[in-house]
Amino acid sequence: MSKSEFSRRRVLKGGAAAGAALATPTLFTGAVWADGHTGFTNAPQGDTVTLGFNVPQSGPYADEGADELRAYELAVEHLNGGGDGGMIPTFSSKTLDGTGINGKKVEYVTGDTQTKSDAARASAKSMIEKDGAVMITGGSSSGVAVAVQALCQEAGIIFMAGLTHSNDTTGKDRKANGFRHFFNSYMSGAALAPVLAANYGADRKAYHLTADYNWGYTTEEAVTQATEALGWETVNAVKTPLASTDFSSYIAPVLNSGADVLVLNHYGGNMVNSLTNAVQFGLREKEVNGKNFEIVVPLYSRLMARGAGANVKGIFGSTNWHWSLQDEGSKAFVKSFGTKYGFPPSQAAHTCYVQTLLYADAVNRAGSFNPCAVGEALADFEFDGLGNGKTLYRGADHQCFKDVLVVKGKENPDSEFDLLEVVEVTPVDQVIYEPDHPQMGGAAATLGECNPGA
Numbered sequence: 001m002s003k004s005e006f007s008r009r010r011v012l013k014g015g016a017a018a019g020a021a022l023a024t025p026t027l028f029t030g031a032v033w034a035d036g037h038t039g040f041t042n043a044p045q046g047d048t049v050t051l052g053f054n055v056p057q058s059g060p061y062a063d064e065g066a067d068e069l070r071a072y073e074l075a076v077e078h079l080n081g082g083g084d085g086g087m088i089p090t091f092s093s094k095t096l097d098g099t100g101i102n103g104k105k106v107e108y109v110t111g112d113t114q115t116k117s118d119a120a121r122a123s124a125k126s127m128i129e130k131d132g133a134v135m136i137t138g139g140s141s142s143g144v145a146v147a148v149q150a151l152c153q154e155a156g157i158i159f160m161a162g163l164t165h166s167n168d169t170t171g172k173d174r175k176a177n178g179f180r181h182f183f184n185s186y187m188s189g190a191a192l193a194p195v196l197a198a199n200y201g202a203d204r205k206a207y208h209l210t211a212d213y214n215w216g217y218t219t220e221e222a223v224t225q226a227t228e229a230l231g232w233e234t235v236n237a238v239k240t241p242l243a244s245t246d247f248s249s250y251i252a253p254v255l256n257s258g259a260d261v262l263v264l265n266h267y268g269g270n271m272v273n274s275l276t277n278a279v280q281f282g283l284r285e286k287e288v289n290g291k292n293f294e295i296v297v298p299l300y301s302r303l304m305a306r307g308a309g310a311n312v313k314g315i316f317g318s319t320n321w322h323w324s325l326q327d328e329g330s331k332a333f334v335k336s337f338g339t340k341y342g343f344p345p346s347q348a349a350h351t352c353y354v355q356t357l358l359y360a361d362a363v364n365r366a367g368s369f370n371p372c373a374v375g376e377a378l379a380d381f382e383f384d385g386l387g388n389g390k391t392l393y394r395g396a397d398h399q400c401f402k403d404v405l406v407v408k409g410k411e412n413p414d415s416e417f418d419l420l421e422v423v424e425v426t427p428v429d430q431v432i433y434e435p436d437h438p439q440m441g442g443a444a445a446t447l448g449e450c451n452p453g454a
Contacts, residue, residue, distance in 0.1 A: 041453025052133030059115035095364035142166030156453015172441025189222030202231030207259035312409030
């Protein structure tokens with residue numbers, strides 16, 4: 001879909017159609033899927049339905065996983081009519097009424113991805129085959145997301161991706177049964193580069209440290225291409241193992257590289273450790289090429305900022321959502337999450353909560369749990385009220401498009417949770433791209449066909 005076509009769908013802010021209402025959600029009927037679709041994997045029996053929450057409960061992204069699980073539990077509570085309803089009242093679609101999903105009470109099972117693709121596939125497979133999960137969601141690693149999405153495609157199960165930022169998830173590895181609400185590497189590069197150039201100048205030399213898996217690769221590519229287009233030079237890019245906890249040996253060579261910017265394509269505990277090492281080596285006090293040395297973290301989260309503490313002050317990055325947003329959906333979610341858990345939610349928690357509501361709503365609108373019916377209900381679905389403004393789930397690649405937040409570490413935070421500030425809301429038309437963009441796998445990348453399974 002081109003930018004002009006996207007604008008005509010009335011999901012852009014600031015344009016002539018910004019005040020227009022969202023299109024009325026398409027309502028499907030179960031009867032449409034009864035003909036020729038007599039069975040599908042784990043068709044719910046009785047008065048309950050089981051969802052599978054597959055999150056990193058151990059490994060470098062365990063903090064993100066813990067917050068994801070909190071959000072999933074809150075979403076189930078709200079879907080079943082408990083609590084204050086969270087974002088259900090602010091959601092533009094009005095099919096969710098506290099009676100579960102399609103009239104069935106929601107139950108759930110959990111698995112530990114360990115931030116390892118094989119472990120994640122094994123836990124998802126168990127939830128599908130042993131527990132009867134009709135939908136799998138979660139994860140805080142793009143390697144995990146791609147692996148589990150492929151498994152769900154094979155099994156005939158809908159996969160609602162959790163925190164996955166690699167272009168690959170809805171790029172070269174996109175699947176008809178998979179959907180991603182979270183933004184991606186391309187969007188981070190497109191949003192960040194102009195802010196970096198405006199603050200640090202166009203004559204910069206960047207050194208990248210990159211997590212050695214698909215998320216790191218696509219983030220390095222996206223940020224490199226976006227910054228080089230504005231005049232920056234990339235002097236080196238070094239891969240680092242995901243299991244690393246001490247990055248000293250990778251930081252030391254930066255000192256003699258001639259670089260005046262260090263880009264940390266790291267996430268979770270990796271970013272906390274690599275940033276801490278960089279500060280210990282005195283990079284933030286250095287002057288190189290007549291300029292103050294700077295550090296950039298392309299993908300930020302509240303949990304990472306809390307882990308890194310004062311080291312994040314003044315450092316730019318991007319994020320999918322932040323708890324300080326003042327739209328009605330965000331305020332409702334922050335209040336609900338904070339009341340239950342005693343602290344504000346992370347972007348991981350937000351996207352996982354939202355994905356659960358979006359799945360439930362799609363089932364209700366389709367009138368069926370059949371994954372192909374659900375997929376049709378989600379494809380090209382426009383919505384609002386879930387914390388990111390007007391959003392489109394594009395049918396061509398099952399990627400959500402919405403505004404992107406550029407943030408930086410606060411110089412004078414008010415609390416241990418108030419460590420990031422939103423410095424720019426980048427409009428969606430600045431970060432949109434064609435489905436066959438080279439960073440997304442080009443013309444060879446296709447969704448394939450929906451698989452209903454059994």
